[in-house]
Amino acid sequence: MTGPKALLEVDNVTIRFGGLTALDSVTFDIREGEILGLIGPNGAGKTTCFNVMTGVYQATSGQVRFDGKVLTRLKRHKITKLGIARTFQNIRLFKSMTVLENVMVGADAHSKVGFFDALFRLPRHRRTEAASTARAKEILEIVGIRARHDELASNLSYGDQRRLEIARAMATGPKLLCLDEPAAGFNPAEKLRLMELIRRVRDEGYTVLLIEHDMRLVMGVTDRIVVLEFGRKIAEGVPSEIRDNPAVIAAYLGVDEEDAS
């Protein structure tokens, strides 16, 4: 392989749920510093792919490697600490916590503060708390909801909740940020702003894996695209290649015809 090195490698991953093969020998990799789009019709296995990568599901066969390390059987919070963070297609914020606290939970991922540090307010607690708060606010600034940091997460608007999901994931200090349909339910203008945000996030040094249904958007923002259909990878390439790929057009026919053509 040429160019930048692969950050994450999905190697021949198959996962079955009973009789259903949700992912069927899927292989692709994500290169450092790129924005990779993961697309495909409903039920194609995109979210399942995220779940395998983040340790929610164990692959029936095949493996995922991150930074050369095999992720199989690694605990989920350990995978996060290694540097993979994600958002959820169905928003899953800590609703009773404030916006800032939500992000702080992410920022705590690398904290070494323990029970006694907290109980006796040892220097490590103070230092870490101050640093995480500052970092959390910085991230909230980036996603554009800093002003609302004291709100309860459940009181945010739908769009801001999606932004908070991204902020919380960013706060874990990942190398790879996986966004599962972050623009779902957005209007076109909001979508555009979000894509700008994603580009900015990449420029901050993150590698981004993006699931998104809106083809035009994906084409605009990604460096490369992987296409899934019925759990199989049917295409991979730069946006212009994907646009003209007959298999992709066929897969999207009747779904998003004009976007695909």
Place this chain on the structure above:
Amino acid sequence: MSTTTTPTSAGGTSLVTLGKRWDVIVERYNSQPTIIKALGLAAALVFVYALPLIRPPFFTTDQIDFGGVMFSVAAFALVAVGLNVVIGYAGLLDLGYVGFYCVGAYTTGVLTSYHWSWPFFLALPVAIAVTMVTGVLLGAPTLRVRGDYLAIVTLGFGEIIRICVKNIEWLGASAGIKDIAHPNTIGAAPQPPFDKGGLFEVPRLEWDGLIPSLDTQHKTAVLAFGAADAIPYYWLILTALILVLIGDRLVKASRVGRAWEATREDEDAAELMGVPTFKYKLMAFALGAAIGGLSGSFYASGQSGYISPDSFPLLLSMLFVAAVIVGGSGNRWGAIAGGALVAYLPERFRDFADYRLLIFGLALTVLAVWRPEGLLPPRRTRRAKAAEAEIDALEEGELEGGLA
């Protein structure tokens, strides 16, 4: 909130009012200059410590020693604060909390009376440690499993512990353990029957209607732990409660508290955000156990110095859980209020003692319908409730905006 029925939202409104009143008090206190705050805090502390000496009219129990009632009020509050860490913070339904209470009490009994004769203050940390280890042993296998499993296992645990102590000769079997060491008296040793010992003696107030007078007949010897007077025990357990509260506050407002809350809210999401949820659940469970053991130890070495298996019925577990839920799961002040109410009301209204469980059950039912979040839920619950009510008002019967 899947069941937003009329009573809930109506209860929500009054809940918000009660919460607001509390918030106003807190805010007003917080906005004072430091010196006023310190003075206010000192005054409140003095009042709470002096409560069994002041014996406020109406509030004081006539038929039963008020000092003893205040002791069990403080003991229940301490238990509720401990259980609140488990249920309120970490969201783990522990139905066998009495088991830890029992372990703490029996460790103290065995160490200070039945097999050894350690002084109380040496036995106390050991009792806490033993209970904590028990918590870890019980929690380690069960906390990995999600859901109702924990409730069932802990329920069994509470009962098993009681049955064990009832049948093990080494633990006194059904006769129990007596002559458990009291905390060491500080100051002069008591010389029965008349000299109570201690550092000095303080008189208490007697009320004739609303007119107070000094009652010099019943003096309390400060820091003398004998069989005659429960008030020093109250002071001791109150001090423990205050220390635990301070610790609770410091730990809650830290990474640990956030991890608990995130885990309670959405365990999977928390795990994926890097929270080692099992570790934090076990920590909450063990801490709760330790506080349970602490209160059990105080209970054992209390005025009567006697424990038996019958002191730890499963019903007590239910009362503990009720205290946390009634008070408002997740709020330490709510837990204190809940614990205090559960201990105080039956003693204050002894005339109805035969019906107390019935009345209690009814009260719980009413509360569950009208105020499912408890009397004093965490501030954020009230905030969310208020916002929800606002949205409901705006939408006026429109579909509730359920976000996936």
